[in-house]
Amino acid sequence: MDTRQLAAFCAVVERKSFSEAAERLGVTQPAVSQQIRSLEDRLGQQLLDRSGRRVEPTEAGNRLYRSAQRMLALERQLLDEVAGDAEGPLRGQLALGASTGPGGTVVPVLLCEFAEANPDVTVDLTISDTQTIVEQVARRELELGVVGATPRNRSVAYEPFFHDEVILVCPPEHRFAGKTVALEDLRDEQLIAMQEGAGVRQVIDDELRDAGARLSDLGVRLELGLQESVKSAVEAGHGVTFISRTAVERELENGTLAEARVRGLEPSREISLVRAGGRVSTRVADAFVQFARERL
Numbered sequence: 001m002d003t004r005q006l007a008a009f010c011a012v013v014e015r016k017s018f019s020e021a022a023e024r025l026g027v028t029q030p031a032v033s034q035q036i037r038s039l040e041d042r043l044g045q046q047l048l049d050r051s052g053r054r055v056e057p058t059e060a061g062n063r064l065y066r067s068a069q070r071m072l073a074l075e076r077q078l079l080d081e082v083a084g085d086a087e088g089p090l091r092g093q094l095a096l097g098a099s100t101g102p103g104g105t106v107v108p109v110l111l112c113e114f115a116e117a118n119p120d121v122t123v124d125l126t127i128s129d130t131q132t133i134v135e136q137v138a139r140r141e142l143e144l145g146v147v148g149a150t151p152r153n154r155s156v157a158y159e160p161f162f163h164d165e166v167i168l169v170c171p172p173e174h175r176f177a178g179k180t181v182a183l184e185d186l187r188d189e190q191l192i193a194m195q196e197g198a199g200v201r202q203v204i205d206d207e208l209r210d211a212g213a214r215l216s217d218l219g220v221r222l223e224l225g226l227q228e229s230v231k232s233a234v235e236a237g238h239g240v241t242f243i244s245r246t247a248v249e250r251e252l253e254n255g256t257l258a259e260a261r262v263r264g265l266e267p268s269r270e271i272s273l274v275r276a277g278g279r280v281s282t283r284v285a286d287a288f289v290q291f292a293r294e295r296l
Helices: 003-015 018-025 029-043 059-083 106-117 130-138 183-188 199-210 227-235 245-254 283-293
Strands: 092-099 121-128 144-147 156-170 191-194 220-224 240-244 258-262 268-276
Touching: 003 018, 003 029, 003 059, 018 029, 059 092, 092 106, 092 130, 092 283, 106 121, 106 283, 121 130, 130 144, 130 156, 130 268, 144 283, 156 199, 156 227, 156 245, 191 199, 191 227, 199 240, 199 268, 220 227, 227 240, 227 245, 240 245
Parallel strands: 092 121, 092 144, 191 220, 191 240
Antiparallel strands: 144 268, 156 240, 156 258, 156 268
16 A cells, blocks of 8 residues: 555544645645545545545544554654664654643753754654543554553553652742642632643542542632643732642742642642553654653
8 A cells, every 4th residue: 555645644634634734745735635536546435524624534534544553653663774773873753742731841842852862853742631642642643642641541551751749839929829728728719720631630630539629629710721821820810720840840940930738738640651552662762762761
């Protein structure tokens, strides 16, 4: 099977657009359309539903997409191995995803340093919530994920990466600043929370459950999807929040945010690597993991 056709098909599925797929692949839109038509003719199946505003895979298309991802990953691995021996310069691509916590702090720095050390490697970083990253790894759209929680998914495997603490932060002039407060005190505050699906949210939900409480009991006033948005809201004086320490180290040092502790709560989490179960790791992916572990 022509892997160029598979690459075009996967690009359309992921971008949900022929024009965006063509731009990603660096070819013309008619060329992508022809590749898809040839693939559908060969398989005798309609693979894409073109009736809506966005292109979506049919049932047959979804089946093909999962297998095509495996074939393209194997092709990349073979090309990497043929391009140079185990001691030669790294070449190839690394498609990595990260949840909003590590994706906004640690991971970009590591990737920049890795790319500088390996100029023949192309790095593509996707940032989303934990659940989405895990699902993309399971579908083999991403080779690696770095996530702040480990939602159940039979198609992936997790391994510890580094440890992170979840803390309560507030404006520096807030009555909580630098103090240890009771859980009940949070009920009188404007509590801002990460949306469900975020790793920090899962850690706090679990910690409160162990303490016999729920986040809803504390009167959450606002839920936001991005850790940066939560941080900005607190800095502007709109409330307090639980957040990853790595996400606010600079603000704590500069004094634009202050830390508080909640009596009886010690939330922390293991930041994990996630890979698709049974997937053969590429040399580039293995090199990045080793590179990162040496610096964490």
